[in-house]
Amino acid sequence: MAKLIIERLLLGLMTVAIVSVLIFTSVEALPGDACTAFLEREAHGQLLENCRKERGLDRPAARRYLDWVAGAVRGDFGRTANGEQAISEVVGTRARNSMLLAGVATLIGIPLAIFLGIVTALARDRPADVWISAFAILAMTIPEFVSATVLMLVFSAWLGWLPGVVLVSADAPVAALLPQIVLPVVTVTLVLTAHILRMVRSSVIEVMASDYVQMARLKGVPYWQIVFRHVLPNALLPAINIVALTIAWLLGGLVVIEIVFNYPGLGRLMIEAITKRELAIVQTVALILALVYVGVNLAADVLTLLANPRLRTMHGRGR
Amino acid sequence: MTVAASPASTPLTRIWGVVRDILARPSGALGLTLVALHLLMAILSPLLVPYDYKAISSLLMLKAPSAAHWFGTDHIGRDVLTRTLLGGREALLVTAIATPIAVIWGGFLGILFGLVGGRVDDLAMRLVDAFLSLPKILFVLTAAAVFGAEPIVLIPMLGFFYGVPVIRVARAATHDVVARDFVTAARARGHPRLTIIRRELLPNVRDVLMVEGAMRWSWMLLTFSSLSFLGFGVSPPTPDWGLMIKDASATMSFAWWAVLAPIVALSTLIIGINLTADALAKALGIDRAQKAPV
Numbered sequence: 001m002a003k004l005i006i007e008r009l010l011l012g013l014m015t016v017a018i019v020s021v022l023i024f025t026s027v028e029a030l031p032g033d034a035c036t037a038f039l040e041r042e043a044h045g046q047l048l049e050n051c052r053k054e055r056g057l058d059r060p061a062a063r064r065y066l067d068w069v070a071g072a073v074r075g076d077f078g079r080t081a082n083g084e085q086a087i088s089e090v091v092g093t094r095a096r097n098s099m100l101l102a103g104v105a106t107l108i109g110i111p112l113a114i115f116l117g118i119v120t121a122l123a124r125d126r127p128a129d130v131w132i133s134a135f136a137i138l139a140m141t142i143p144e145f146v147s148a149t150v151l152m153l154v155f156s157a158w159l160g161w162l163p164g165v166v167l168v169s170a171d172a173p174v175a176a177l178l179p180q181i182v183l184p185v186v187t188v189t190l191v192l193t194a195h196i197l198r199m200v201r202s203s204v205i206e207v208m209a210s211d212y213v214q215m216a217r218l219k220g221v222p223y224w225q226i227v228f229r230h231v232l233p234n235a236l237l238p239a240i241n242i243v244a245l246t247i248a249w250l251l252g253g254l255v256v257i258e259i260v261f262n263y264p265g266l267g268r269l270m271i272e273a274i275t276k277r278e279l280a281i282v283q284t285v286a287l288i289l290a291l292v293y294v295g296v297n298l299a300a301d302v303l304t305l306l307a308n309p310r311l312r313t314m315h316g317r318g319r
Numbered sequence: 320m321t322v323a324a325s326p327a328s329t330p331l332t333r334i335w336g337v338v339r340d341i342l343a344r345p346s347g348a349l350g351l352t353l354v355a356l357h358l359l360m361a362i363l364s365p366l367l368v369p370y371d372y373k374a375i376s377s378l379l380m381l382k383a384p385s386a387a388h389w390f391g392t393d394h395i396g397r398d399v400l401t402r403t404l405l406g407g408r409e410a411l412l413v414t415a416i417a418t419p420i421a422v423i424w425g426g427f428l429g430i431l432f433g434l435v436g437g438r439v440d441d442l443a444m445r446l447v448d449a450f451l452s453l454p455k456i457l458f459v460l461t462a463a464a465v466f467g468a469e470p471i472v473l474i475p476m477l478g479f480f481y482g483v484p485v486i487r488v489a490r491a492a493t494h495d496v497v498a499r500d501f502v503t504a505a506r507a508r509g510h511p512r513l514t515i516i517r518r519e520l521l522p523n524v525r526d527v528l529m530v531e532g533a534m535r536w537s538w539m540l541l542t543f544s545s546l547s548f549l550g551f552g553v554s555p556p557t558p559d560w561g562l563m564i565k566d567a568s569a570t571m572s573f574a575w576w577a578v579l580a581p582i583v584a585l586s587t588l589i590i591g592i593n594l595t596a597d598a599l600a601k602a603l604g605i606d607r608a609q610k611a612p613v
Contacts, residue, residue, distance in 0.1 A: 018449035026458070030465050141593045142586045143541050145548045145561070149568050149578060157572035252454030256545050260568075270457065271549060274464045282461060286453055293452040 005302055012298040019290040020072075024065050027279050033057055036277075068283075077284045091269065091284050098258070098265035101181055102250055105188035110243060113193040114236065117200025121235075122227070124205060133201070136194035144253050148187045148260040155183060165262045184261045191253060192246055199242040204235040237307055244300035251289050340602035347598025353591025357584075360404060361411045370398040372405050373556040384576050391576035393567060402558035403580040407588060409553055410560070413470050413477065414539040420478030421539075422485055422532040429489025430520050433497055434512060443486070450483045456542055463551040473552075477542065481535050485528070492527040493520055526603040533596035537589050544585055560585040 035051040052058045071077060077087040116136075120129040139147065155162045162182050207213060208231055216226050255267030262268070266285055273281035341347035360367075376396035384391040390399035432440045458480050459473075466472045496502060497520070505515045546552035547561030555562065560581040567577035 014445060015448045015452060018445055019452055022449050023453070026461075030461070032465075137593070138590070141537070141590050143544055143548075143561075143589065145545060145564065146582050146586055149564055149571070150582065152568070153571050153575060153578065157575075248452075252456045255454065255456055255460075256549065259549055271460070274461055274551075277465075286457060289454060289457070290449075290452045 001305065004305055008298060008301050008305075012294045015294050016291060019294075020069060020287060021065070023283055023286045023290070024061075024068065027283050028061055030279065032277055033279065072284075072287060078280055080278060080281065087281055087284050090281065091266070091288065094264060094266045094269040095288060097263065098254060098267065100178075101184055101188060101258075101263065101265060102247075102254065104181070104185050105192055105250075106247065108185070109189045109192035110196060112189070113196035114200055114239070116193070117197045117239075118204055118227075118232070120197065121201045121204035121208065129201075132197070136197050139190045139194040140198070144187060144191060144256045145260050147190060148183070148257055151183055151187055152260070169264065181261075181263065184257055184263050187257050187260075188250065188253070192250065195246045195249070196239065196243055200235065200239050203238050204231060207231045207235040210234075237304060240300050240304050240307070241297075244296045247296050248293050251293060337599070337602050341595065341598040344598050344601065346594045347602070350591045350594025350596075350598060353587050354595055357407060357588045357591065358411070361408045364404040364408065368398075368401040368404050370401045372397065372401050372558050374398075383574075390580045391574070393563070393577045394570055394574070399563075399577050399580050402563060403560070403584050406558040406560040406563055406581055407584060409470065409557060410540055410543045410547075413473050414536055414543055416470075417474045417477035417481065417539060418532055418536040420474070421480075421482035421535055422528055423482075424478070425482030425485025426489045426524070426528045426531075427516075428482075429486040429491075430493045430516050430524055431512070432486065433490040433493025434516065434520060436497075440490075444490075447483055447486050450480075451487075455480045456545060459542060459546060460549070460551055463546055468546065468552045468554065473543070473546075477539050481539055485531055485535065488531050489524055489528060492524045496520060496523045527605055530596060530600045530603065530605055533592060533599055537592040537596065540589055540592070 033052075035048055035055065035057060039047060039051060049058075057064070068078075075088055077091065079086055080090060116132055120132050123129045152165075163180055213226060213230055216230055221230075254265060255270060257263070258265045258267035259271060266288070270282065270285045273279075273285065338351075341351055374397060376392075378396065380392065380394060380396045382388060382392045382396075388398050388400065390403060393399055393402070428443070432443050459476055462472065462476050502515065502519050505519050510518075543552060544559070544561030547559045548565045550562075550565065553559035553562055563581040564578055564585070567574065567581070571578040
């Protein structure tokens with residue numbers, strides 16, 4: 001078992017290493033660099049050359065890649081194009097804000113999704129299931145910016161209950177951010193819940209149809225005991241990986257949702273950086289997103305390994 | 320998954336059978352109707368629109384729906400009905416070309432890796448993993464910002480990035496059949512790899528790829544309209560739903576019609592494709608239950 005976990009860990013590290021090369025070469029392949037972004041129209045001749053020398057951009061790409069990785073390991077991503085701020089500082093506050101949004105949504109979404117998933121599975125094809133499932137499919141399929149806009153239209157523009165656009169600065173304390181983020185959280189939670197709910201539902205239905213559940217029924221085990229003791233532990237195990245995949249979706253979805261609500265998170269930073277051609281920031285944010293993705297998937301795999309009794313016995317045999 | 324073709328069935332009768340199967344389910348019938356209506360609208364709309372889509376008028380700014388303007392007018396006095404009717408054309412054109420590109424190259428490589436296996440396969444999968452660990456919208460956004468958002472840029476971009484996850488799917492589907500006797504027999508007969516892929520593997524993986532293609536199409540449309548919404552896609556004054564929603568959302572507290580029409584249009588198209596894809600998967604006997612939006 002420990003061997004399996006270490007294997008997964010190494011695989012994750014390898015993926016991260018490949019991603020870092022991928023990100024670096026993609027950004028290299030784009031026209032322009034930190035100096036052309038900084039100097040804008042004056043980016044030619046001596047001025048450009050001096051700037052490049054100053055920032056070490058005249059060194060070979062392989063050397064700069066190694067420097068970038070070495071810096072990233074220490075948490076140093078260089079400075080913004082105008083040299084005023086450390087990139088790690090800018091990215092840090094934005095990452096905190098995104099994590100707040102994603103964290104609150106996940107904390108609400110996962111328990112809600114598991115509960116609704118079980119309800120819909122047990123009430124399969126009855127009105128409760130049909131309505132909840134139809135709503136979930138709707139939430140899953142329509143684009144995030146559409147659901148966000150509709151929510152804003154209804155709760156902010158028409159009813160006036162909630163603030164629509166977030167109007168606080170990026171480094172505001174969490175207490176100031178929280179009351180502003182109700183609608184963004186609802187938008188994220190909607191999609192998140194819908195995806196996980198569908199998976200939990202099909203998983204529970206599958207287990208309910210299995211032989212051992214049929215057997216328990218025939219033996220006369222009380223219904224709720226079957227559900228809680230025999231069905232749920234087996235049904236929720238595969239859901240762990242789905243949660244990980246859904247969180248991976250979240251990383252892309254957040255970009256759009258943050259823009260709609262003007263929320264100062266990583267996604268908006270990304271768009272701002274792309275618009276201003278601050279490729280160093282784009283590079284950093286991309287690396288962080290990849291790290292989160294790999295980390296979440298790794299955690300899900302390890303959890304599944306730990307929770308699966310079959311794999312536990314495999315470890316016994318393995319020794 | 321493998322559908323045993325009876326000797327009498329031609330490709331055409333099989334396609335007809337699948338379509339009938341989709342139409343037999345209420346959700347499939349609804350989905351296919353929505354998609355058909357949207358395609359029809361995209362083709363015929365230039366003939367149907369009542370006004371010029373770029374005609375600006377200071378007298379007609381944000382007018383509520385009326386007999387002259389069924390869906391009202393937008394913030395610079397353009398007819399919302401006209402722009403909504405035309406607003407899906409570029410998105411449909413780009414994604415309709417990019418989807419087959421994605422499915423073909425991703426599908427081919429996936430089948431190849433599934434068949435070859437070994438080191439090459441291991442290495443390729445690491446690379447695919449690395450690609451999948453980054454949100455696709457990030458690549459597409461950056462590319463659109465740097466190279467522009469003309470179809471000539473977006474089609475290869477979307478075709479490439481949406482083909483990467485197809486490799487995974489095609490490879491997994493190939494693994495299901497590659498150990499079967501008929502493949503072993505073909506290998507033993509000494510057929511070249513391409514022949515094995517064409518004759519033995521492709522017919523068995525094709526159904527999975529079709530469903531995958533339908534799903535990719537809807538995700539690609541989503542990305543395309545997100546791109547426009549974020550201001551990196553279709554450039555004004557070309558009408559596009561994503562862009563229209565973005566423009567109209569600023570004034571939606573009092574002019575809801577300008578935002579509602581493109582929202583309904585875009586949502587019905589994406590829901591239609593999803594319902595069709597689901598019904599298609601069921602008609603072909605493929606389990607799509609364990610899928611997440613990768």
